[in-house]
Amino acid sequence: MSLDDALDVLAAALLLSGAMLALAASVGVLRFVDVLSRMHAATKPQVLGILLCLAGAAVRLRDSVDLWMLVLAGAFQLVTAPVSAHLIGRVGYRTRHVRRDRLHVDELAGPDVDD
Amino acid sequence: MSTPRRRLPAGLHVVPLLWLTTVWVLLWGTWSLGNVLNGLLLSAVVLLLLPLPDVGFGGRVSPRGLLAFVGHFVADLILSSVQVAWQAVRPGEQDISSVVAVRLRSESELLMTMTAEALTLVPGSIVIELDARSRTLYAHVLSAPDDASVEAFRRQVLDLEARVVRAVGRPEDRALLLRPSGAA
Amino acid sequence: MSVVFTVVACMLGAAAAITTVRLLRGPSTLDRVVAVDMLLAVVICALATTAAATRDSSSVPVLVVLTLLGFVGSVSIARLLAGRR
Structure with a gap:
C-alpha cells in the first residue's frame, strides 16, 4: 500500500467517525429533555464531529493552498462554540427552560437569580 | 501589571x-x-x-504548561464527546443533571474566561453563569445524579483551572492556586 | 472510497432529518436556535465531505464563512431573547 492509499484510508476513517458523532449529536438534540441538555449535544460531539470532518477533508486536499483555510475553520469552531453555548445556556436558564425535576442539585437557584 | x-x-x-x-x-x-x-x-x-x-494578559506563555493543557484538552474533548454521544443514543432514560457552583482561585478575568471556555467543551458541562466578583462559575453538568459526581466535577474544574493558569498565567496568578477553594 | 462517501452522506442526511424534527417541534425558540446551530454544523460536515470526495477545494471558503455566520446568528438570537424577557 502506497502512502497515498494509506492517507485516503485515514481520511475515510476521519470522515466516518465525524459523521457518526454528528449523527449521535443530532439524536441527542432530539432526545434530551431540556434546552440545556440539548446544548450539550450541540457542543461537544458536534464540535469534534466538525473537526474530524475538516481533518478528513484536509487529508484529502493535502496538495491545495486552501488547506490552511480548513485549519482556520476548525479554530473558529473551537473558539466560537463555547461562547454561543454559554449564551444560550444562560438565556435558557434565566428564562426557566430547565426541567427542575431532572436536576439533582441546583446551586444557582437563589433569591438573586429571579430578577 | x-x-x-x-x-x-x-x-x-x-x-x-x-x-x-x-x-x-x-x-x-x-x-x-x-x-x-x-x-x-x-x-x-x-x-x-x-x-x-x-484584558491584562501577562504575556508569559509557558511552553510546557501550554503543551500539558492542549494535550489534556484534546483527550478530554474526545472522551466527553463520546460520553455525550453515548448518552444520546443509548436506550432508556437520560441521567439526572445538576447545576454546580465552583469557586475559582484566579482573579484575572482572562484566566476565568479561558477556564469557562474550555470547561464548556471538555467534561460534560456547560457554563451558564460566571460571576467575576465572587470568582464563581455555575455550570450545568449533564450527568451528575448524586453528590459524589458533583464533587468529582468540582475537582475536575479546579484541575482544569490549574492547567490554564500554568499555561498562560502570571507568577502572581500561580501563587493564587495555593489558596483553598472548592464549593462556593 | 466512493462507498465510504455514500455512507457518510447517508449518515449526515439522517442527522439533518433528525435535527429538522427538533426544529419543527420546538417547543421554545431556544430549542430552535440549538437545532439550527446543529443543522448548520451538519451542513459544514457535508461541505467538508463533498470537498474530500471531489478533491475540489472551491467550497472551502464557504465553509469558513459558515462557521462564523452560525456563531453570529445564534449569539444575536440569544441576545434578542435575553433582552425580551
Missing part, C-alpha cells in the same frame, strides 16, 4: 495583532512576505479603528 512594558500606540496589542495577521495569512494560504506585511498592516488598521479593551 506592575512591570512597565513598552507600549505600542493606543489599542495596538501584540497578541491580537499577531492573531489577526495569522488569520489573514491562513486565508490566503501562503506564507509569503507580501502576505505577512499586508496582514500586519490590515490588522493594525482594524485594531486602531476598533480598539479592544486590555
Whole structure:
C-alpha cells in the first residue's frame, strides 16, 4: 500500500467517525429533555464531529493552498462554540427552560437569580 | 501589571495583532512576505479603528504548561464527546443533571474566561453563569445524579483551572492556586 | 472510497432529518436556535465531505464563512431573547 492509499484510508476513517458523532449529536438534540441538555449535544460531539470532518477533508486536499483555510475553520469552531453555548445556556436558564425535576442539585437557584 | 512594558500606540496589542495577521495569512494560504506585511498592516488598521479593551494578559506563555493543557484538552474533548454521544443514543432514560457552583482561585478575568471556555467543551458541562466578583462559575453538568459526581466535577474544574493558569498565567496568578477553594 | 462517501452522506442526511424534527417541534425558540446551530454544523460536515470526495477545494471558503455566520446568528438570537424577557 502506497502512502497515498494509506492517507485516503485515514481520511475515510476521519470522515466516518465525524459523521457518526454528528449523527449521535443530532439524536441527542432530539432526545434530551431540556434546552440545556440539548446544548450539550450541540457542543461537544458536534464540535469534534466538525473537526474530524475538516481533518478528513484536509487529508484529502493535502496538495491545495486552501488547506490552511480548513485549519482556520476548525479554530473558529473551537473558539466560537463555547461562547454561543454559554449564551444560550444562560438565556435558557434565566428564562426557566430547565426541567427542575431532572436536576439533582441546583446551586444557582437563589433569591438573586429571579430578577 | 506592575512591570512597565513598552507600549505600542493606543489599542495596538501584540497578541491580537499577531492573531489577526495569522488569520489573514491562513486565508490566503501562503506564507509569503507580501502576505505577512499586508496582514500586519490590515490588522493594525482594524485594531486602531476598533480598539479592544486590555484584558491584562501577562504575556508569559509557558511552553510546557501550554503543551500539558492542549494535550489534556484534546483527550478530554474526545472522551466527553463520546460520553455525550453515548448518552444520546443509548436506550432508556437520560441521567439526572445538576447545576454546580465552583469557586475559582484566579482573579484575572482572562484566566476565568479561558477556564469557562474550555470547561464548556471538555467534561460534560456547560457554563451558564460566571460571576467575576465572587470568582464563581455555575455550570450545568449533564450527568451528575448524586453528590459524589458533583464533587468529582468540582475537582475536575479546579484541575482544569490549574492547567490554564500554568499555561498562560502570571507568577502572581500561580501563587493564587495555593489558596483553598472548592464549593462556593 | 466512493462507498465510504455514500455512507457518510447517508449518515449526515439522517442527522439533518433528525435535527429538522427538533426544529419543527420546538417547543421554545431556544430549542430552535440549538437545532439550527446543529443543522448548520451538519451542513459544514457535508461541505467538508463533498470537498474530500471531489478533491475540489472551491467550497472551502464557504465553509469558513459558515462557521462564523452560525456563531453570529445564534449569539444575536440569544441576545434578542435575553433582552425580551
